[in-house]
Each structure stands twice: as structure tokens, then as C-alpha cells.
Amino acid sequence: MKKVQIGIIGAGRIGRIHADNLLRMPGVEVSIVADLFANEELQDWADARGIAQVTKNSDDVINNPEVDAIFICSLTDSHVPLILAAAKAGKHIFCEKPISMDIHQTKAAMEAADAAGVKLQVGFNRRFDHNFKRVRDYLEQGQLGDPHIIKITSRDPNPPQEHYIEKSGGLFMDMAIHDFDMARYLSGSDVVEVFARGTVLVDPVFGKYGDVDTAITTLTFANGAIGVIDNSRQAVYGYDQRVEVFGSKGSVTANNDYPNTTEISTAEGIYRDKPLHFFLERYQEAYVEEVRMFVDSIRTGSKPPVDGNDGFQAELIALAAKLSVKLGKPVRIADALQLAGEVTV
Known part of the structure; x- marks a missing residue:
């Protein structure tokens, strides 16, 4: 069997x-x-690692006739031009999230990949986490009945540095976008309305760039379910990643991962380790699984598990959340694009 040849653009972490x-x-x-x-x-x-060629020029990857698929891991503002070029060259594409900070550019990139007949997978790795995948399996098997309430807690252990905050796109586009994708994944439904409240409680530097570091987002899904997401840029006890789905037949909860499952009980109290502290520890196996399934989709001709539309929908929710905070009212997804042209976020 011929090996799948991969080129990578962006050799950071x-x-x-x-x-x-x-x-x-x-x-x-x-x-x-x-x-x-x-x-x-x-x-x-x-x-x-036996990688044959290193270059400073992304065109060397895109124009390499041996390359079957390209991983785009460069800065966000380079994603769309690279997707357009890769699609034109007939290369399958794995792109880190978000596809872009501009929903219109994201749509153009998605459509270019579709028109070229190449696969486009977006790096929403949390779908491949063993805990969250199990929750989705229960839903698909009908064990919870119809989903009524989706709750997601997503809190980082430490806030990012100022130079990152300045160019991140804000909490909703940079951090919560994973949770918006997870909400669609767990509910099995698109979001129709977003109501978000955000504030600055962790570090004034977020406010300096018009951002927030603490937020609650309420989602209304097309299937009638309701979602609640809470985000914070700093949880002093570690990386806090939990979900709960409550349905007509029951509920299921996925708690944090820990370094071990031991717990000590003494006269002074009951103690256990803090949750895994860093996203690379928490989602180590999810990163493996997402690229495995991307490669499998190339080999089998199947649809990627997280496609361009998934990236587009998550960005639409993020845009609606930013607008909701700005306007102080719920924003319907159908109105988000028009409002974005009228309101600066």
C-alpha cells in the first residue's frame, strides 16, 4: 500500500x-x-525524524507532486490563503482552528475545498477525547433520549501572555470556539440563537484589547435543546474540562482527567490530585486520534469527521457571542452576518 505523504506548514508546537x-x-x-x-x-x-526536506517557503509544500495532504499549523491569518492554494493544487487539507477571523473568508475557503473535491478537516481535537466521545456514543445509542440541556465547563489553568491576547481574536473565537463545536457535536443540532455575557475578572490586560476573560454563553439549538457554557481564562486548580448532557431518559457527565485516581482520607480532610494542568496532557490521545481519522478519510474516501462546515458553524457562534456581549441581547445565528456589518466587535 502506497504511503500517504504529508507536508506540514508551520513547525511550531x-x-x-x-x-x-x-x-x-x-x-x-x-x-x-x-x-x-x-x-x-x-x-x-x-x-x-527522517523528514527529508525543510524549507522556509510554503509553496514548496503546496507544489510538491508527492504530497497528498497538507497540515496547516501556521498563524491564523495565513490559513485561508494556504487553504485556497492547497485546494487549487488538489491537496487534502488539515487546518488548525479557527480557519480564519473573518467569517466571509472562512466561507470562501470552505467552498474552495468543496469545489476542488479535496478533504478539509478542522482541528477541533476535543471531539476525539475518550470522555466526550463516550458521551456522544450514549446519545447516538438513544440511552439518554432527546437532549434537553447541554452544560460545558471550560477553564484554562493560566491566562495567555499579552502578546497572544492582542492577536487572539478574543475569548470567544480563540478559546470558547472549541466549546461551541463541542456543543454542536453533543447536541447533534445546529445553534439558532446565542446569548452571552462576558467580563474582565482575571487580568485588566484583557480589557485593554476589548476582550473578556470570564463568560457565560447560553445557546438555543434547532432541536429545542438549551446549552450553557462557562469559560474562564484562569482556574487556579488546573485545566477544568467537563460536560454534562441531560436528556429525556437520563443524564451523563464527563469529569476531568487526573494524573491518577487515588484519594486519601484523613482526620484533616479528603485529598486527591488536581486535574491535568495543560491541554497537551489532557488531550494527548485526542490529538493522535484526530490525525488518524483524517488519514483514514484519505485512504477510504470517506468524509472527514470534522469538516469545513463544522469550522464555519463554530465561528458563526463565536461571532454571535461577541455581538451578544456588545449589544447586551440575544443574537440569532441567521442575523449574525448582517449585524457584523453594522456593529464593530
């Missing part, structure tokens, strides 16, 4: 994680990596 996960898979070869800041250190990293 996430690009290297994807490369290492891909290289452990049978029948897959990472043959070229591009990064604007490629240097001797990157060359040494690539040599240690």
Missing part, C-alpha cells in the same frame, strides 16, 4: 505534535516541513 503523531502511524510519511523561521534547530529536529 502544534505542527511538531502533529508530525510526531503522524510519524508513529503505519503507512504515513511526513516528507516536507515549511516554516518561515526555519533554522538549524528545526533542521536537526527534522533530521532526527
Whole structure:
């Protein structure tokens, strides 16, 4: 069986994680990596993994006739031009989230991939977490009946640095977008209305850039279910990632992952370890599974498990949430694009 040849654009932390996960898979070869800041250190990293070529020019990846699929792990503002070029070259595409900060550009990228007949998968890795996947399985099997309430808690252990906050796109587009995708995934339904409240409680630097660090978002789904998401940029006890789905036949909860399951009880109290502290620990296996399923979709010709429309819908919800905070009222998804042209967010 011919190996699936992969090229990677963007060799920062996430690009290297994807490369290492891909290289452990049978029948897959990472043959070229591009990064604007490629240097001797990157060359040494690539040599240690048997990656044949390192370049500073993304066109070398896109125009390489041996490459079947491209992983876009570069800065967000480069995603759409790279998707358009990769689609034109007939390459399958895995793109980190979000596709872009501009919903119109995202739509254009999605349509370009569809028109070219190439696969486009968006990096919403939490769908592949073993806990959340089990929740979805219960729903699909009908064990919970019709979903009524979706609750998602998503809190980071530490706020990002100022230079990141400035260009992040804000809490809803940068952080909560994972939760918006998870809400659609768990409910099995699109969102029709968003009502969000946000404030600055962690660090005034968020307000400096018109952002918030603490938020509650209420979602109304097309199937009638209701969703509640709470986000914070700082949970002092660790990375807090929990979901609950309440349905007509029962409920299911997925709690945090911990370094171990031991618990000690003494006269002074009951103690256990804090949750896993970093997203790379919490979602380590999810990163592996998402790229495995992307490669499988190339081999089998099946639809990617998280496609361009999933990325587009999550960005629409994020846009509606930002508008809702700005306007102080619920925003219907159908009205978000028009309102975005009238209100600066």
C-alpha cells in the first residue's frame, strides 16, 4: 500500500505534535516541513525524524507532486490563503482552528475545498477525547433520549501572555470556539440563537484589547435543546474540562482527567490530585486520534469527521457571542452576518 505523504506548514508546537503523531502511524510519511523561521534547530529536529526536506517557503509544500495532504499549523491569518492554494493544487487539507477571523473568508475557503473535491478537516481535537466521545456514543445509542440541556465547563489553568491576547481574536473565537463545536457535536443540532455575557475578572490586560476573560454563553439549538457554557481564562486548580448532557431518559457527565485516581482520607480532610494542568496532557490521545481519522478519510474516501462546515458553524457562534456581549441581547445565528456589518466587535 502506497504511503500517504504529508507536508506540514508551520513547525511550531502544534505542527511538531502533529508530525510526531503522524510519524508513529503505519503507512504515513511526513516528507516536507515549511516554516518561515526555519533554522538549524528545526533542521536537526527534522533530521532526527527522517523528514527529508525543510524549507522556509510554503509553496514548496503546496507544489510538491508527492504530497497528498497538507497540515496547516501556521498563524491564523495565513490559513485561508494556504487553504485556497492547497485546494487549487488538489491537496487534502488539515487546518488548525479557527480557519480564519473573518467569517466571509472562512466561507470562501470552505467552498474552495468543496469545489476542488479535496478533504478539509478542522482541528477541533476535543471531539476525539475518550470522555466526550463516550458521551456522544450514549446519545447516538438513544440511552439518554432527546437532549434537553447541554452544560460545558471550560477553564484554562493560566491566562495567555499579552502578546497572544492582542492577536487572539478574543475569548470567544480563540478559546470558547472549541466549546461551541463541542456543543454542536453533543447536541447533534445546529445553534439558532446565542446569548452571552462576558467580563474582565482575571487580568485588566484583557480589557485593554476589548476582550473578556470570564463568560457565560447560553445557546438555543434547532432541536429545542438549551446549552450553557462557562469559560474562564484562569482556574487556579488546573485545566477544568467537563460536560454534562441531560436528556429525556437520563443524564451523563464527563469529569476531568487526573494524573491518577487515588484519594486519601484523613482526620484533616479528603485529598486527591488536581486535574491535568495543560491541554497537551489532557488531550494527548485526542490529538493522535484526530490525525488518524483524517488519514483514514484519505485512504477510504470517506468524509472527514470534522469538516469545513463544522469550522464555519463554530465561528458563526463565536461571532454571535461577541455581538451578544456588545449589544447586551440575544443574537440569532441567521442575523449574525448582517449585524457584523453594522456593529464593530
